[in-house]
Amino acid sequence: MNRYPLWKYAILAIALLVGLVYTLPNLFGEAPAVQVSSGKATLKLGPDMVPRVQQTLAQAGIPADFVQFDGNSVRARFATTDLQIKAKDAIGQALNPDPTDPSYIVALNLVSRSPQALTAVAARPMALGLDLRGGVHFLMQVDMKSALTKKAESLTGDIRTLLRDKNLRHAGITRDGNKVEVRFRDRETLTAAQNLLLDQLPDLQWAEGSDGADLKLTGELKPEAARRVQETAVKQNITTLHNRVNELGVAEPVIQQQGLDRVVVQLPGVQDTAKAKDIIGRTATLEVRLVDDSAEAAAAAAGNGPVPFGTERYVERGGAPLIVKRQVILTGENLTDAQPGFDQQTQEAAVHLTLDARGARIFKDVTRENVGKRMAILLFEKGKGEVVTAPVIRTEIGGGRVQISGRMTTVEANDTALLLRSGSLAAPMEIIEERTIGPSLGAENIAKGFNSVMFGFAAIAAFMCVYYLLFGVFSTLALALNLLLLVAVLSMIQATLTLPGIAAIALTLGMAIDANVLINERVREELRNGASPQTAINNGYERAFATILDSNVTTLIAGVALLAFGSGPVRGFAVVHCLGILTSMFSAVMFSRGLVNLWYGRQKKLKGVSIGQVWKPDGGTTPAQG
């Protein structure tokens, strides 16, 4: 009766193997590395950077463990810190010929020492939270009210333009908070205007009313449109923050949405809150100007002459210089949206821009007067400008919907749209929570957390082995597997380990032993009541299971409640706690049973089990037997 079919042993073996593979990367520690990432929003770093870095290192004679591309940065790992610093200097000189205007950020970093074979099966170590690593944490609140007001403001302009274009006379348009009021003298115009507005501005809902002698239409953003505005605002702010934080050269920044209107920014390694705040609070600006196509300008661009009066020299994306007029036609404030898409006629990749009413009017005038000329869209960051794109104006463009197309790939169109959108923050943000943790304190926290788990585990293991003998050893092994699986699962989902997380691991292990105590006590009780060893093992496990299930469900209820309502550190605690309960069900019941079955299962005439002394009230004890 105490035998497992082969497939059950297979499951146990697979669980053990998977547990080992995914836990291993956490044990290797970290090695010095150099990270190369893009220093400009307009510059995208691709896998082609790998051979460049390799070449540079080969020329400088610095041996690297490996150079690899990981999505948006290239990392090279080195054996020692000395090599790392030398490599940083060499790569920095090769990639950034002009140190005052670096295109790439070359930063010192740490990468896991775990072998490539493990990384290949997506086995990566857990990221360490700020409390274990040191760094800065910001929680920022996005001002949604102002995002909505901004939208209402731009809609007000749109309404004005629409009504004027259709020659519908109104008696005044005003914005009151997030509402737009349009007054009319007669009903006919009102109806015509209402039909037009409903058709052209689907985001607004309209209510009729009267104001003295005038008729009035009050427009308000539809709830779903308002929600969309808010979602876009948070997304855009996150994108902007990403771009800015990249410049800090922070190893692994975390920028995430939390709740509806909050953004968490975590910058490991940064200790200087003032500088961090300065950078994430900065604004980038967008400008539209005309390109100077004159012969002098062409000569100046080629470097053969002075820059003509009233123009400036900028570098186009891809490196070609361009002479651009100083006069600014439009700024990013007039841009309400930018989306990637396709040209309807040529099916080429394009970026669709939406301008607000004022921008649309100016744009219409400028394009009418400059057909056939080039227009440049510039992005200014850190006081330096760069030409994002410089398309040729084909026709007069009215209506505020602009399409930029030509010689763009889909990826470029996506990037440009993102860039144009993320030039500035969609809505202001306020820091509502801030935390800095020194790196030495982080290291201390790791040691403390590790020690608590280790000593606690050792104490429990020692006690179990002494009190329950062989069954205690099985229980300890099951508990060890629980730890292994828990760490493996956390690594698999790439959870961030924090001190409360470590505390949860310790606590969960302390609670998980309960299942084995229940089982062992039940087996003893069965033996005490005179059951044969094999029956006692079987009944012990069977009868204890219902209780184990019950008790784990109640613990899980508390864990899930914490997960649902907790935030920040409590959430980390709850995630580990819940996962630990689930893994403990597997390890404590199935794995320990597997061990017992493997050990005792084949012995047909089992005389006794090694579960410690079983005392019987009717005199005499069954001595411990192996």
Next chain:
Amino acid sequence: MEFFRIRRDIPFMRHALVLNVISALTYAAAVFFIATRGLHLSIEFTGGTVIEVAYPKAADVGKVRETVDALNFGESQVQNFGTSTDVLIRLPVRGDVKQGEVVARVFDALCKAEGSSVATQQLTTDKGESVSKPVCGTLGSEPVVLSRSEFVGPSVGSELARDGAFALLATIAGIMIYLAFRFEWKFSVAGIVANLHDVIIIVGFFAFFQWEFSLAVLAAVLAVLGYSVNESVVIFDRVREAFRKFRKLTPREVIDHAITSTISRTIITHGSTLMMVVSMYLFGGPTLHYFALALMIGILFGIYSSVFVAAAIAMWLGVKREDLVQGGGPTKETDPDDPNAGAVV
């Protein structure tokens, strides 16, 4: 080895009344302290700023307090944290002071008090990570080091307090529903009263000693709630089994039997968990100090409450064989009010 050599059922319930009166008194005392003294809530709940600084030698807390008070940031709290060289400074939220600047200004003042000045320096750790941080004086021999700072806005704090209350309510409701479904309403009530008793007593300890009640402590309290309900579940499981097995015993004897047969497991399990928690208390440092403390109190009271409170309340509520065992009692009909009628385990 066998710790518990129990010849016959221990009459736990004989003393139930006395112990329940004691429980009620402790409970009342805990409620009284919570009401009168209130909780010393951490800044996570109240909002405010916490700054932890480290001195090379034992810190002069009085001097630090003077320096901080001179900045006029409101009622500050200055105390040693963990060791004599570490100092923790707590400052409340003040409308007229820009919270973002508080940390920098306090550190600046502390640094000046040591006769030095703060400058931002770029440095590389021995692990090769590049770090920029404000340093007081020269690196390596700073008179004071900023180890940690934390600022929480008041809106975040009140939200956390609200979420904490929701989490507590959700846990209680979830556990009650589960117990009612799995056993019977009497057990559900008994279980939750017993465990709330634990929760109130932990919180009472925090109120009485004015220990800092942080988010981590709240997590510990909820974990204890889930954990000590286990205890009641194990006993209730046995009560049901005993009702089925021993038809002649009275409910009181059944409960005594159930507790007696699980007492060994109760103490060993709690002992094991306690070992882990004590290890956290001893080695986890000041951050885990109160977390571990809350767990320790919770685990110790958990043993007591599940034996004497949960079981006793179930007994006072008049739990009967018919409530738990289908057709087990003298009446063969099933109780129409029993949600578990027909349930077989």
